[in-house]
Amino acid sequence: MNFGEIVRKRLNFIAIMVAALTVIAVPQGALAVAPAVDAQVADTGGQPAPTASAATPAAPAAEAYTPLGPEWIKGQPTPGAIDFQTQYSPTGHYAYGMHTYLLAPIITAICLLVLGLLLWVIVRFNRRANPVPSKTSHNTFIEIIWTVIPVLILVVIAVPSITLLSRQFKSAPEEALTIKVTGYQWYWGYSYPDNGGFEVISNMLPDDEAVRRGEPPQLAADNRLVVPVGVPIRIQTTGSDVIHSFAVPSLWFKLDAVPGRINEQTMLIEEQGIYYGQCSELCGARHGYMPIAVEAVPMERFKAWIRSQGGTLKGEAEPAAAPAEQAAPEAEAAAGTDA
Numbered sequence: 001m002n003f004g005e006i007v008r009k010r011l012n013f014i015a016i017m018v019a020a021l022t023v024i025a026v027p028q029g030a031l032a033v034a035p036a037v038d039a040q041v042a043d044t045g046g047q048p049a050p051t052a053s054a055a056t057p058a059a060p061a062a063e064a065y066t067p068l069g070p071e072w073i074k075g076q077p078t079p080g081a082i083d084f085q086t087q088y089s090p091t092g093h094y095a096y097g098m099h100t101y102l103l104a105p106i107i108t109a110i111c112l113l114v115l116g117l118l119l120w121v122i123v124r125f126n127r128r129a130n131p132v133p134s135k136t137s138h139n140t141f142i143e144i145i146w147t148v149i150p151v152l153i154l155v156v157i158a159v160p161s162i163t164l165l166s167r168q169f170k171s172a173p174e175e176a177l178t179i180k181v182t183g184y185q186w187y188w189g190y191s192y193p194d195n196g197g198f199e200v201i202s203n204m205l206p207d208d209e210a211v212r213r214g215e216p217p218q219l220a221a222d223n224r225l226v227v228p229v230g231v232p233i234r235i236q237t238t239g240s241d242v243i244h245s246f247a248v249p250s251l252w253f254k255l256d257a258v259p260g261r262i263n264e265q266t267m268l269i270e271e272q273g274i275y276y277g278q279c280s281e282l283c284g285a286r287h288g289y290m291p292i293a294v295e296a297v298p299m300e301r302f303k304a305w306i307r308s309q310g311g312t313l314k315g316e317a318e319p320a321a322a323p324a325e326q327a328a329p330e331a332e333a334a335a336g337t338d339a
Contacts, residue, residue: 070214075250075275092252172234183244183257186286195311221293248277
């Protein structure tokens, strides 16, 4: 091999290495357009071709998503209220009806009965009105009454109570959306294993920022738990450090987040809106600063939010590998062969 051939080999090697470095450094969009430009120049006999963007569509950008505004707030505490929050889930409606039309009347009747008996005993059997007390020690009829009536009351309460427990902890259907809620000291993490496994970290907004946005202070969060409306959601909770509790009163939902284990419960929200909750388990110094903000939206908006987070939807293919990741090893292999 003469000197000229040696020089030509080395120049070819340098050119290949430069090409490999160029492939690695050039942005992915430019790599996608370059082959189309070369093909067009070849087909037109070396004449300039039309702009590549006119012939080759650009890759779709991530869909934009606008969070719901304060006009959509539905589940939150009301100053001076003494009743439960308005319910927006099927379980919540059942529980609220049980409380309002069964438990409250029974509690009221028992309280009035005991108060009446107490007043009657005070008036009728005080020392002045009844100087000689009764010496009766047993009354079979009264003992039967105060044994049977409480048992009947407990039976009446037990039937809807067991039904409510069954509804609350009924297993989610197989097609339900799974969301993993992790309690940290002191914030929440929301993972979407069905949509790529990404996690959203949620912290409480400063009071002035919450007021500026039109949201309630100490309940507003920088990132909400976004879920679809009208579909069952499998909520799985766990704790990363200590025991937390994920609770949203207006959805009749409360589930402990315990380190080292997974608890599961089904959530279904009937209306689009924003619903607030808080950690309901003492978890340390900043326990009172772990708000929960749930944003329920129609399915199409939920899909747009998933895409805006870089997640995937069921049935969609995973993103293809970038051309740069494939071209670099090929160039290195060619360089090694020539050397």
